[in-house]
């Protein structure tokens with residue numbers, strides 16, 4: 196067996212364990228739709244460029260190599276985007292060829308049956324070289340796969356692209372020293388009619404892949420065209436907004452502001468763009484409220500703007516928007532000012548982004564508001580951020596607030612963290628570091644700071660946990676994975692015990708109204724608010740949906756417990772009195788937004804209605820499908836962004852390793868105002884603490900050479 200530089204033991208265990216753990220394997224977990232869309236997109240590009248979909252047989256060797264390289268890079272870039280990266284960065288000197296091949300082949304290996312079952316194996320570990328050199332291994336494996344033929348076709352296309360990429364690498368390495376291999380790969384890329392450098396960005400050709408080459412050190416950055424365009428437009432609009440002159444507002448001096456807060460206000464007052472970052476309770480909202488109050492004073496006098504400057508308050512989720520409004524209102528009331536704020540909206544709603552994904556407000560039809568304040572900006576992905584900044588009218592101010600240490604957006608990009616690092620934006624960025632919520636002694640604050648420390652000794656965390664009653668750690672052991680094991684039951688009981696108060700309250704509400712057989716609708720809203728208050732005292736947060744520590748399992752357990760307390764008859768219906776729910780998708784007709792929290796109550800004549808925060812009218816349960824809402828005793832940490840609770844319990848284990856990161860744990864811990872309980876295996880906890888998320892994006896590269 197040859198030993199090429201890319202040899203990788205495609206171990207039997209890898210294939211076997213992936214088959215065992217994933218159950219249905221990679222191909223089944225990636226949505227069929229997405230896979231077929233990738234192929235459609237690629238074929239559409241090919242048709243656009245060449246007039247037909249070329250079959251590999253009719254192409255010359257050079258064209259085959261080019262097509263193979265293009266197909267492989269295209270597949271990798273789509274994969275990167277799904278993982279949250281907007282670019283693929285290849286640096287000379289790294290094991291870049293192996294890295295690309297492994298990433299290409301990984302999904303194929305994941306659905307291979309154990310190698311021992313394939314002909315010729317004789318239990319000899321298969322190498323990447325052998326796998327890609329002869330397609331008999333793939334053919335043998337394919338034959339055994341139980342999946343629809345179009346999925347097999349997609350995977351086979353991936354196999355061929357991987358093999359073509361491998362051949363290209365072999366060619367490069369034969370003719371050149373390893374040192375030059377990346378610049379030689381660049382030559383192939385330059386020749387491809389499907390890949391274009393961003394220096395040609397103004398040409399009429401629209402290549403599906405864009406690249407930028409940097410000489411020192413040699414680095415190749417690749418984007419899918421759409422991701423490049425989003426980042427490019429985002430940069431252009433950010434610089435456009437920043438370059439606008441604004442008339443300073445007449446802000447009354449506030450001796451309460453600390454030096455950082457004062458600098459933030461001065462910056463936001465003189466600049467059309469401002470970015471104010473800081474951890475929880477550092478006064479981001481309090482600071483920006485000073486600016487909002489200056490509007491009220493009527494001192495705004497700028498010919499370029501309307502005489503009555505107006506304000507837009509927005510955040511990525513409904514929950515975050517609502518919290519922002521409450522904090523701003525509180526700061527304004529604290530200053531003794533009587534001012535009615537506009538309703539804070541989700542960014543989707545502010546921009547009028549409907550089902551089709553297109554924004555009604557955009558560059559050619561900008562928003563009318565003169566000041567746009569966006570909270571929880573860390574949740575902005577690159578596409579939504581681009582839509583937002585494009586819609587800011589000339590002369591208007593944009594103020595971004597957020598915590599750059601929190602989880603990056605679910606969508607690709609890490610916009611806030613990236614913007615905070617860009618040299619051109621340093622004069623419009625102010626970080627706030629003094630937390631009013633967590634003083635120096637606070638356990639939650641100390642734990643949050645520790646998690647953010649870059650080079651930390653993970654053992655230090657135990658000292659912090661030991662020293663504070665507000666912090667608890669419950670070690671989970673392998674036993675939790677056994678069905679009905681004592682440790683699994685104990686874990687579920689412990690993590691759920693704080694819900695007994697909520698269960699009792701829902702029962703009392705039902706009993707109190709038993710004479711009338713149900714709650715009068717007029718009173719239901721009141722009861723719902725009381726229940727919502729109890730719900731904000733304790734929340735179980737999970738890393739993922741699946742497994743013992745996933746929100747699905749914990750919600751299922753709590754549903755059962757709750758129904759037992761209420762002595763509800765067995766029923767197949769998902770809906771019952773007291774069920775807490777969270778909205779999963781925006782529904783403009785019902786006025787519900789992703790992240791909204793509600794409680795189901797049995798109202799007059801036994802009608803089950805859901806009451807959402809800040810909404811007096813209930814919504815009949817039959818108006819909501821199970822796709823639209825989910826039970827919300829427990830929720831994922833991603834979904835909890837923008838919310839706060841007195842006490843949070845955080846659950847995760849080794850099955851969630853793929854999802855764990857420093858940012859995830861930081862976000863979970865900082866959802867707590869007073870108390871944190873962590874339920875985890877030691878290994879998963881230590882892994883999370885020592886794993887920062889690295890999102891590769893091209894935003895800072897796109898700022899280079901601009902403005």
Ligand SMILES: Nc1ncnc2c1ncn2[C@@H]1O[C@H](COP(=O)(O)OP(=O)(O)OP(=O)(O)O)[C@@H](O)[C@H]1O
Pocket residue numbers: 451452453456473474475476477478479480481482522526529631632
């Ligand atoms: N300079 C100050 N003087 C008095 N109170 C302040 C000051 N700064 C902040 N606060 C108070 O501290 C609390 C937290 O402030 P604020 O809500 O503005 O923080 P934040 O950074 O927006 O927090 P979060 O990220 O959790 O939304 C509020 O009650 C606010 O009124």
